Amino acid sequence: MANKGQQNAQVFDTDDPDRIQDIGWTAREVWRRSRGFVVTSINIMTFFILWEIVTIYGNINPLFLPKASDMFMELWVGLTTRAPEGAVFSGSILDHFLHSFSNLMFGLGIAILIGVPGGLLMGGNKYIEAILSPYVWALASLPRIALVPLFILFLGFTTTMQVTIIVISAVFPIMINAWAGVKTTEKSLLAAARVFGANRRQLYVKVVLPYTLPFIISGIQQGIGRGLIGVVIAELFGGSNGLGYLIQRSADTFNTAMNFAVLLLLIVMSLSLINFTRWLEAYVAPWRSANHL
């Protein structure tokens, strides 16, 4: 066997300089990795510059399309000023953003606390699954906006009402994904764990849960999308706070630049959150992205 060990040592040793070499950085490689970012940046800058030119020379009513620079100005001012102490209404984007963002985070947190254990239980126990699944599917398929008047009736124009709508929007994708994760756990992994002595609890904790984790994260990703809709809808319908309210108010006061500024902020917020969960998914489950070539 000594012979075999030697023969294979050079083939299998990770530290072996013959197999693992420092390939260094070439200009080409740097470009290959950054070109996506560079192209996208140029693309978006061109878009805003064209927008600016069109609005300056195109004789377009700023009520319909404000200048891009006006929009950025509104955004900048809105994000750097805050309402004075004791003001009834705030014109500061930052105030409304913080309100919406903290509501979203709070609502998502509750949705995760309900959705994850709920989905795991449904996947793990067929009685719980049989009992809960019709309600889960019913509520998940109902357009959540249809519930808003009811929640306003129950809870008034309160932050509680807004958070409740976010929760109800985000909880079902999270729950259904966790449920699906448990259900699709690879049978051969469960078999291997059982052969090597795992009891029921260990099967859940050491196999089903890690397998389901990336599913839960994509559930949260969908939940963020739905939750953001919930945020805006809740604030559009009722209340005097939040980005949804600001959208409504800026339109009512013919401040289109402000309206566009808030929309832009929503886009940036949504994309950032979704990219964060993408990164998180790739981080906790690298084998999933490594699977496709």
Added chain:
Amino acid sequence: MSLSNEPIIVANDLTISYELHRERKKLTALQDINLEVKAGEFVVLVGPSGCGKTSFINAISGLVPKETGSVTVRGEEVTGPGPDRAMVFQDYALLPWRTVESNVRMPFEFQDLGVSEAEKKKRVQECLELVDLNGFEKSFPYELSGGMKQRVGIARALITHPDILLADEPFAAIDAMTREAMQAEMERIVMETGQTCVFITHSIDEAILLGDRVVVISYRPGKVKEIVDINFPRPRMSNSEVKTSREYAEIRDHIWKLVKDEASQTNRGE
């Protein structure tokens, strides 16, 4: 290595079937299997793809319920997996979120076998050494080739020094050179420890070189077609005379014909 005549695994009129949910039918994978495996014996199962070899060792490991008949291990009916039986899976079945090392240690983590921490560490190193994967402790399964994954599965099965090793085509994805080395290693382990082994392979050479008996299973439903005794003295792997002997050629030819007979039924259809 002394073969006691005590049978350790006994299959008695064992029938295994699977329910086909789509059409309210069941498929009989194995029918009326009778087989006694003695302690320390190396039994190899061969037969065409889909004849029920995996089903049989799954019944011994307790993963698949039997329809009728019985499987006993040391006289006790198998109702589920136990620490006396370890398995190498045909599809590797490694946990993708665990490193090689952590996958190999898994059997110690799930059951308390009274092994000290120092001993566990030592065995991980030993087993990885055995399958030539030292240096890859911190790699994840998705970073390994198919054959490397399979060797992790072998290390995992050997780490607890199980009495009974159930190996489902453990060398199928491994290249010819490494495969030969692993076969020799397998023979050495079995000779040194007196481990009982039920081994599945599609390679007739491997079956003859490793097995005390080769069980040929017929196709649809799987039945024991013939049991061929192999009496070459061990160690066989290092003995070049075994493979060149006339007897070897005859046994090889015999088993090959048996399997071919069955395999040709596959092609003829149902």
